[in-house]
Amino acid sequence: MTRTKKGPAVAPLESDGLDRIGQPPENRRQTVVKSLWVGIWLFYLSAPVTDLVSGGHGWYAVLLGSLGLAAFVGWYLTLVFRTVRQFAQRRVLISLAVMSAQAVVLSLCLGREWLVLFVYVSVSSGAALPGRLSRWAVPAATVLLTLTSLAVPAGRDFLAGLLVPAFLGGFAMVGIRQMIATTVELRQARATVAQLAANEERLRMARDLHDLLGHSLSLITLKSELAGRMLPEHPDRAAQQIADIEQVSRQALTDVREAVSGYRRPTLPGELAGARTALTAAGVAADLPAAEPEVELPEETESALAYALREAVTNVVRHSGAARCTIRLVVRQTLAGPVMELTVTDDGKGDPGSPGNGLTGLTERLVAVGGTLTAGPVSPAAHRGFRLTAQVPLGSPS
Template sequence: MTGEPEGAGPMMIGQPPRTRRQALGKMMWFGIWLLYLAGPVGQLLRAGASTTERLGGGLGLALFVLSYFVVVFRHMWRKSTGPLMYAALALMLTLSTALSWTLDFSWLVLFIFTSVACAVVLPWWQSRWAIPLVAAVLLAVGARYPEIRGYYFFAYGLPALGSGFMMVGVQHLIRTTTELRAARQEVARLAANDERLRLARDLHDLLGHSLSLITLKSELAGRMLPDRPSDAARQVADIEQVSRQALVDVREAVTGYRRPRLAVELAGARAALRTAGVRLTADPALEGEYRGLAADEEGALAWALREAVTNVVRHSGARHCELLLAEEWEADERRYLCLTVLDDGAGPPRAQQDGNGLSGLRERLALAEGRLETGPAPRGSGFALRAFVPVGAAPRRAPAAPEISPESVNDPA
């Protein structure tokens, strides 16, 4: 906070004035070019000028300057070409011709202002013809003065053409700057929306999993009291640990530094399923590093594992959960790593509509060029979730699937 009022900053190109100070600054910038009217004014004030010349020339000059400011400042605020603008341009061209023809060649400078006004107001497809037309009228009027035929093309004709087309370039620069400024604002808005969406997904996945685990352990501790206080104390200690880890995860999610890993999420899944009384069978491939799997793709699979296990614990009513990790070749000749989560619970809902968790998971996988498939389990009962992410490097040799033994099955606590 600098204490500076809104709109009091420097005037930006392509922006209309927002304060009186900025409007005054723009008026001074446009008004300074009126110094080029010193020639016509001096011609009116010369000693031999008649009263008719002074009155007619002064009135015509005042009307010309008024038309010039109407054109420039109306366009500055509204940026529109209407009947009033065309009428003002026609009046400026008429006054330039009449005053230059009847008074003196010094009035030819009015054509330069008319050319600039055409460039400011008219679109390019009109100004590219209007500016040469103004210059042609200037040359035709200037030809009646023999004393300037040797140089009036360079003194008046070229400046009229050059100033007009230079102002066309300035107008193009202003439009480009305005479009870039609007594009930057749109990019900033989209970036803010993406960050809010990322934060919403992270908090949903983090807190949904952690709070579900805390709820389960709290219920289990309540059932252990007062007969088994030592077991209840262990559950309370687990609750404290989970809540502290949830706080750390939320802080990391807010700062954007959290990159979940499969091995870490597998450990959390074992704890959550064991507390819920769900038997787990896990593929050993989930334990270690998977060669060729980038950090973003591994993070997407880790989020998929967390969301799937949370749904198993909260909604499925399952007694057994199975986790598989395998490579698959798709029709597009790309190699994908597939995480499969199977349970023997109630199966998919009849509505077949994703909740917030699955919708956010689909978005995460799409960002990693992957996809999500859900539906009934192959055995006919339960729910199956399959998350796919592409694998870039050469495949590693997958370990042979071991036989199911008591050591690979996590019995419920």
């Protein structure tokens, strides 16, 4: 069996060093990191600030320009720094429209130095809008930059230096948003796979423990009953049965430890020997194959067939009330190719009731290696006898 490990829980995006666009910071560290990240890009505003200080504008123009720049930066930080998921899409579009209008008015009134505001409009479009809208909003902001620069005196001199940052910066934000969304989806998928792996491991453990302990405990129970009946008149024979119980118990403990570790792979020779011992102890005449087919089986395929033999013999001992059990192991040619076929037939009662955990687990094991399992009464009308047939393909499991 392949061992699986429970995967780690989904870690927050903070562990990737990604500043989560469109999400508010959750602690002081995230606030500082995101503030530095957003603040770095405000250096492009040095041109408008320098124009306000030394551009020769009147105090009235400086006042209105300062208020307009402060409002613009406020809109920008709201869209990029704070969460946009709390905003309706309509509100985001209105905010971008207001920023675009501010950029146009400030550029036309105060000069070409203010054309840089369109870079922030483009970046905000990529950061705040979903991909289906930002792919149009970013080019629209770039076109608006071009038209405004043509209307501003000497604006063409700044156009070449701003066109590429506006266009590429906007789509860079779109790419970052998509990357983060993909990272979140991958984290969720990894968590799902880890949960499925944990469930598969629990199923494997339950199946292995049922197969191991069901057989061993049945044998211990039979030998305990025999020892109890022999004790008054044949203490020596009872002591031998008790010694066998100790040996079986120790072997069961070893098997459980190996199953928990994931290293135990039962083999057909070992299970055939164990079947003879269990059937003999239960007083059932055992008819086993004289020799096994000389066929090399993959480990998982042999393991599935060995578990089928163990479960079948355990059911014969515990439930059938049979006097005779026949086990056959042969190679057959089918339309799908050669298969190894295991058949366990008893002459006990033929109605096993509803399928239990053992047969269900066996079916899952055999299906995993491309095999099949059939089980039912030998004579349904007489309700006598029961036959279990397991087939596995010869070769590597698919």
